[in-house]
Amino acid sequence: MLTLTEENYIKAIYHLQAEDGNAVSTKSISESQSVNAASVTDMFKRLSEQKLVAYEKSRGVKLTDKGRKIALKIIRKHRLWETFLVEKLKFTWDEVHDVAEQLEHVHSDLLIEKLDELLNYPKFDPHGDPIPDADGKLTDSKAISLTEAKSGESYKIFTVNDDSPAFLKYLNKVGLTLGDAIKIKDVEEFDGSMIVLLPDKREIILSKQAALQLYVKP
């Protein structure tokens, strides 16, 4: 099993590699982890021995499939815990990160499954970042929460973040379906509620709470 430190390096490599797909440099990890570059070289060698990264001397590392799988599992845990902290423990967005950073290193597949279930299998965390599923698959991250959609623009409903019967029933009642093309008529500054034009030309009002759970693409 990986040490906590190895897990943190793997995660950092994943995030930096995601930016452009190039090999990740010693320097960038040294900065992101606040450690000396020499220590990073050490760790690159150790991770390479475990076949978690492909390491080319002086050119940096790329995650192997094995490494990427581990990274996605850690990210899955991190984002599920963030969701838990905000939704169940009423943390604010800015309070969750440090705690999730610790919780993500707890090892228990059962725990993650049960947590996922408790939260209704969310696809996005409170920051709108996609949560990898148990197989490491990510929902296309170009979807955004409806709360971030702009007034006047048109979108297609891509997914719902909250699969609970209560929310699905609500959507059904207001007449909103997955895949619907909608247009934002107006956003109320005061409470973040939105006036939305449906495909059948009806206009409905969505609360900010509802909009948060709807993910759309332009």
Added chain:
Amino acid sequence: MLTLTEENYIKAIYHLQAEDGNAVSTKSISESQSVNAASVTDMFKRLSEQKLVAYEKSRGVKLTDKGRKIALKIIRKHRLWETFLVEKLKFTWDEVHDVAEQLEHVHSDLLIEKLDELLNYPKFDPHGDPIPDADGKLTDSKAISLTEAKSGESYKIFTVNDDSPAFLKYLNKVGLTLGDAIKIKDVEEFDGSMIVLLPDKREIILSKQAALQLYVKP
């Protein structure tokens, strides 16, 4: 801040000292932590330097007030997490220990406060062990869950484990109050429900679920 290993030693010392109040030997910790006795001597010295234990060479250690405070905080976290795992995530009793063992080392006062709140400030964990409060105070551990009470015996209601309005309302409805002297008339083998004689001579039936939340003293 203490390392994970230091925390585990402190906790082990607390549990062994609780047994009889004597100093804790190198050997007993060596066995409980599955490490070599020489390693324990090393750690005793380090903990002693930090004034977490009083160490007398070849005679063992006793926790200082500072050490005991830390032990109680770790135990509080462990038992709150166990309660969470069983009550909210539907773990069975035997599945919780290893996971709680990891979760207890997450450092965040806010997290523990919020978790305590989510669980309705429980006084006992799923195994019936008392949960220290935020100041490290323990509810007298001689209280037992009503489910462990014997048929034919008399008890006094000492505390309730679930402070939720729903449960308190239920107790009120059946006419049970804190401090009541009750007698167990019979325990139904099949579902664990109990026939209980109240001070006013009325007999009521308590479900196992309700009995689990009631703590009594002989």
Added chain:
DNA sequence: TACAATATTTAGATTAGCCTAAATATTAAT
């Protein structure tokens, strides 16, 4: 009380993860 059995400590090594300083490699600019 003496001595054998058991427990504890000391001494010296090892590993992971970090450091600094010096050597080497890569990249960018003239």
Added chain:
DNA sequence: ATTAATATTTAGGCTAATCTAAATATTGTA
């Protein structure tokens, strides 16, 4: 294309937590 600036690696050391083997202390029993 050369050189200066920047990045990377190597070499050697440190600390926490572990180990084994040997030395010492404590305890229990004849």
